Amino acid sequence: MSIIVDKISYTYEIGTGFERQALKEVSCVIEKGEFIGLIGHTGSGKSTFIQHLNGLVRATSGSIYYDGQDIYDKDYNMRELRSKVGLVFQYPEHQLFETDIFKDVCFGPKNLGLTKADVELRAFEALRLVGLDESLYYQSPFDLSGGQKRRVAIAGVLAMKPEVLILDEPTAGLDPKGRDDILDCVKALQQETGITVILVSHSMEDVAKYVGRIMVMNDGMLMFNGTPKEIFSHYRELEEIGLAAPQVTYIMNDLKNAGLDVDVSAITVDEAKASILKALGRN
Amino acid sequence: MGIVRTENLTFEYIRRDEEGNVEGITTAVDNVNLDLQAGQFIAILGHNGSGKSTLAKHFNALVSPTEGTVWVDGMDTRDDAKTLDIRQTAGMVFQNPDNQIICTLVEEEVGFGPENIGVPTDEIWLRVEESLKAVGMYQFRKASPNKLSGGQKQRVAIAGIVAMKPKCIILDEPTAMLDPSGRKEVISVLHELNKRENVTIILITHYMEEVIDADRVFVMDDGKIVLSGTPREIFSQAEYLKRLRLDVPQVTELAYELKQAGIPLPDGILTKEELTAALTAFKG
Numbered sequence: 305m306s307i308i309v310d311k312i313s314y315t316y317e318i319g320t321g322f323e324r325q326a327l328k329e330v331s332c333v334i335e336k337g338e339f340i341g342l343i344g345h346t347g348s349g350k351s352t353f354i355q356h357l358n359g360l361v362r363a364t365s366g367s368i369y370y371d372g373q374d375i376y377d378k379d380y381n382m383r384e385l386r387s388k389v390g391l392v393f394q395y396p397e398h399q400l401f402e403t404d405i406f407k408d409v410c411f412g413p414k415n416l417g418l419t420k421a422d423v424e425l426r427a428f429e430a431l432r433l434v435g436l437d438e439s440l441y442y443q444s445p446f447d448l449s450g451g452q453k454r455r456v457a458i459a460g461v462l463a464m465k466p467e468v469l470i471l472d473e474p475t476a477g478l479d480p481k482g483r484d485d486i487l488d489c490v491k492a493l494q495q496e497t498g499i500t501v502i503l504v505s506h507s508m509e510d511v512a513k514y515v516g517r518i519m520v521m522n523d524g525m526l527m528f529n530g531t532p533k534e535i536f537s538h539y540r541e542l543e544e545i546g547l548a549a550p551q552v553t554y555i556m557n558d559l560k561n562a563g564l565d566v567d568v569s570a571i572t573v574d575e576a577k578a579s580i581l582k583a584l585g586r587n
Numbered sequence: 588m589g590i591v592r593t594e595n596l597t598f599e600y601i602r603r604d605e606e607g608n609v610e611g612i613t614t615a616v617d618n619v620n621l622d623l624q625a626g627q628f629i630a631i632l633g634h635n636g637s638g639k640s641t642l643a644k645h646f647n648a649l650v651s652p653t654e655g656t657v658w659v660d661g662m663d664t665r666d667d668a669k670t671l672d673i674r675q676t677a678g679m680v681f682q683n684p685d686n687q688i689i690c691t692l693v694e695e696e697v698g699f700g701p702e703n704i705g706v707p708t709d710e711i712w713l714r715v716e717e718s719l720k721a722v723g724m725y726q727f728r729k730a731s732p733n734k735l736s737g738g739q740k741q742r743v744a745i746a747g748i749v750a751m752k753p754k755c756i757i758l759d760e761p762t763a764m765l766d767p768s769g770r771k772e773v774i775s776v777l778h779e780l781n782k783r784e785n786v787t788i789i790l791i792t793h794y795m796e797e798v799i800d801a802d803r804v805f806v807m808d809d810g811k812i813v814l815s816g817t818p819r820e821i822f823s824q825a826e827y828l829k830r831l832r833l834d835v836p837q838v839t840e841l842a843y844e845l846k847q848a849g850i851p852l853p854d855g856i857l858t859k860e861e862l863t864a865a866l867t868a869f870k871g
Contacts, residue, residue, distance in 0.1 A: 345766040346737040394764075447602075450635040477682060477763045479634035479793050481832030506766045509837060546736070546768040551796065551837035555859040562867045573837060577844045584850065584870060 307334040307357060307468070312366030314352055326352040328524040329366065334502070336467070339494050341511035341532070342504045344521035345546030350504050353521065354470045357502070358389035387416065390466030394473050396457030400445040405431070405456050408445055412464045430463035431456075433497070435489050451482030455489065462493075468500040469493075475510065483507075487514050512536065512550040512571040520547070533569045552576040559583075588661065590625040590755050590787050591646050591677070595655035598641055598810075615641040617810030618655070623803075625754065628781045628788045630798040632821075633807030634832035639791050642807065643757050646789065647677040660754060675704065677755040678748035682763045684740035687747075693735075694719070694728040697746045704751070711750075718749040721784065722776045738769025742776055749780065755787040756780070762794060770794065795822070796836040799857045806831065823855035838862055 314327040326349050334340060344350045355361040356368060359375055359382045368375045375385055393399070402408035409427040418426070431441060434455040440448065445456050454474060461469065471490065475483040487503075491514055494501045505511050511518060511532065518535040520528040522545040528535050536542070539549035549571070556568045556576055567579040598616040601609055615638045623629055633639040644650045645657045648664040660676045662669040681687055690696040697715045706714065719725040722742040727735065732743055741761055748756055758777070762770040774797050780786045790797065798804055804821045806814035808831050814821055822828070822835045825843050835843070842856035842865075852865050 346764075346769060473764075477635075477760060477793070479832045480795070480834035481829075482635055483793075506764075506770075508767060543768070546766050548767040551859070552841060555838060555841065555862060558859050558863045559866060562863050564866060564870060573841050573844060576841050577848065580841075580845060580866065581848055581850070584866075586849065 306336055306371070308369040309333070309356075310367045310369070312356060312363035312368060314356065314361060315364045318364070326524050327356075327363070330521075330524075330526050331366075332519060332526060332529060334468075334500060336500055337494070337498045339491070339501045339514065339516045340503065341515035341518045342502055342521065343506070343508070343511060343518060343547055348521040348545070349524040350521050351472060352524075354391065354472060354502065354504060357468070357470060358391050359385050360391070387412075387464045388466055389468045389470065390461035390464055392458055392461050392469070392471045392474060394476060396461075396474075397445075397450065397453035400453060400457060400460075403444060404442045405436070405445045405448075406441045408456060409459045409463050412460055416464070426463045426465065427459075430459040433462055433489075433493055434459045435485075449482070451478050451485055454478070454482075454486060458486075458490075466499065468502065470502040470504070472504045473506065474503070475505070475507065483510065490514075508536070508548050509550045512553075520545075532571055536571050537569060588658070589622040590660055591621065591623040591789070592658045593619050593621045593645070593652075593655065595620060596642075596645065596652050596657055597654040598638075598645065598650060599653045614810050616645070616652075619810075619812055621805070621812065623787065623789065625787050626781075626785050627802040628778065628800065629790065630801040630804045630818075631789065631791045631807060632793075632795075632798065632804060632833055637807040637831075638810040639807045640759050643679070643759055643789065643791055646755070646757050647679050648673045649679070671704070675751050676753055677757060678751055678753040680741070680744050680748060680756065680758040680761050682760045684737060684744050684764070687744045688732045688740060691731055692728075693724065693730050693732055693743050696732055696743055697728075697750050700747055700751045714750040714752070715746075718746040719743075721749055721780060722746045723772075736769060737765045738772040741765065741769065741773050745773070745776060745780075749784075749786075753786065755789065757789045757791075759791045760793060761790070762792065762797065770797070795834050795839075799836060806833070818857055819855040822857060 309332050311329045311331050312327055313329055315325045317323050342350050356363055400408050406427055409430055410423050413423045413426045436455055474486055490501055518532050536549040536553050552573055553571055556566050556570050559566045560568050564583050566583045570576040570579050596616055596619045599612050599614050602611050604610050631639045648670050651665050657664040659673045662673050664673055688696055690699055694715050697718050698711045701711045701714050719728055722745050724742050732740055762773050777788050781788045799818050801818055804818055805812050822839045825835045838859050839856055842852050842862050846852045856862050
């Protein structure tokens, strides 16, 4: 299973005064089981891009191949694609609506026409995967904390058994522990189930800590595509387009300039610590 | 007496089930006593559900205390006759800029508040110009707000408050939805307003590094103020903060980790400059 994106472009409101090109010939390959971070300033085209991956928005030109099949082929089952590629929008807890958590998670699979037993099995599995305590399953989702609500919303998408999980800023507005909990849970999910994850984030520290590859969007184009270390070595260019490197990367650069022989490609606290200790002869 | 003062402030709300029967009472703010000094840059930290937003809503009379009293610039927030004065004294900015912007042009958006309180037209235009300059958005005055970036929209929202000439601005997670440069823009505008115009800033945030330059930090848990002090005093307590579902800035965390590994560093390092100085001094 892979997704091949071949030169897709998308223009909003063609033929009106508001015409604007949101994507410009974006090409990339997403392999099964990858954990990808998608970064870019507000308005860079990230959200438009991810909506193409499950067919919510159709490219003005270019092609997308899912598992080798052209999703714009007239015989292609777009409905199936939408259950294979699960999209968790920003503030997904605003979409919770059922009277209890379990029913809310059942809503998606129920619409797939499965038997009641299958629907419930999927809901149980999904809630277990997001690590929600069982005592909460039959409570109202509206009594939960922000982070818990968000996990229920993610479970609702997981119950569709997607092969690809796309999360659009899943940690916005959460406290630091809530941020770590959600991302730890997504990481464990990716490692346990082999699901492909695409994380859209404005937190460079989170992206540095969790993902295996980063794609950087700017002005509707894919500007960089590489490992976190490669991407954050371009931190000056990232700053020019409204982004940054993780805070530790700046520290390491300062230390290097001050004459300490440290590794400036460190992007997490652990890497920075190891490198500083080594430079001080303390390893 | 400070610009915002609370005495034994408690706020409770009643939870009801679908039939409207009382299920229980939640105490969102629990006996809080605060005296915030005018002209300071104040930060409030706390996990989701710790009560910080409810507390902040008391500061411009959006909610009224269940028990205790809140004074804003000496005015009791329970006095209905003072509500408008209080809201002009203490303006509020929320998380999502798209939910607070209503006009089609930036300058109209900023003039909306003063117009509503009957400021004469010439004076409105003067205030619009000053406010937009104060947040660095004057060159966008004829632009449509929906064409702006998140950080720019939030600066316009702040200008809309500045145009009301408040003594105090309360911001509830104003950077939660912004990209890194949007966050930087907003925080530096707040410091500018604080220094140049002497506006008291009360910033609620989940980003620890935005708090480093505050004059005073309050940490909430379970409706109570559990810590208060300078950023250095607060961030010296990394373990306690983690128990409160919070964190420390990455620089502080790195310094803490190095210290644990036996490098003798001072407590509460907050900036990369401090860490660089301490490490080069150690290396000798």
